Amino acid sequence: MPDWVEVASRDFVKRLPAEIKINAIFLPLIKRGKNPDISRIVRDESRKLLSAVPRDNLLLVLDVKGKPLSTVKLSVMLDNWLQQSQDVSIIIGGPDGVSDELLSQASVKLSLSELTFPHPLVRVILLEQIYRAWSILNNHPYHRV
Numbered sequence: 001m002p003d004w005v006e007v008a009s010r011d012f013v014k015r016l017p018a019e020i021k022i023n024a025i026f027l028p029l030i031k032r033g034k035n036p037d038i039s040r041i042v043r044d045e046s047r048k049l050l051s052a053v054p055r056d057n058l059l060l061v062l063d064v065k066g067k068p069l070s071t072v073k074l075s076v077m078l079d080n081w082l083q084q085s086q087d088v089s090i091i092i093g094g095p096d097g098v099s100d101e102l103l104s105q106a107s108v109k110l111s112l113s114e115l116t117f118p119h120p121l122v123r124v125i126l127l128e129q130i131y132r133a134w135s136i137l138n139n140h141p142y143h144r145v
Contacts, residue, residue: 001026005120012127016134019082022127025052029094038096046099049091057089059106061098062122066109071143075133077108082137092122 001009013022027048030041053059058081081088091098091106103109112125135142 001120001123005124008124009127012124012131015131020078020130020134022130024123027052042094042096043099043101045094045096046102049093049098050102050105053089053091054087057087058108059089059091060108060110061091061103061106062093062112062126063098063103063106063109064111064116066111068114069110069112071129071132072136074129075136078130078133079137090126092119092126095119 009024016022027045030045032038032041080086091102093102112122112129117125132143134140
């Protein structure tokens, strides 16, 4: 990841309270050659992602066809997870998306936007939105309506 992604990510993680622990796991992409078999690559990457998710975690997948999400709705979800002490695994797939197999195992499928963002930016946006959702729950002045 570029340095700016690491700096921004660390900043938002540092702002979160101890009860919201972010444990980012990065899996390398499968190399795409001259004539890649994209369906095989997506399947294999998705299986690697699934194998990294602890069994008792709620699985949330970011997907272009997922349900649109507002910050306020995310704050409600975050509150529910915190109240239930639910660990959540959030998957950001590779550049070609995730497999139907992975999507079928997701409890929640969300879309951050109808726009397409580069994956490093998605990471920062997601962490910022988690922090913003927390700020809404705690009447912190970061979120202004």
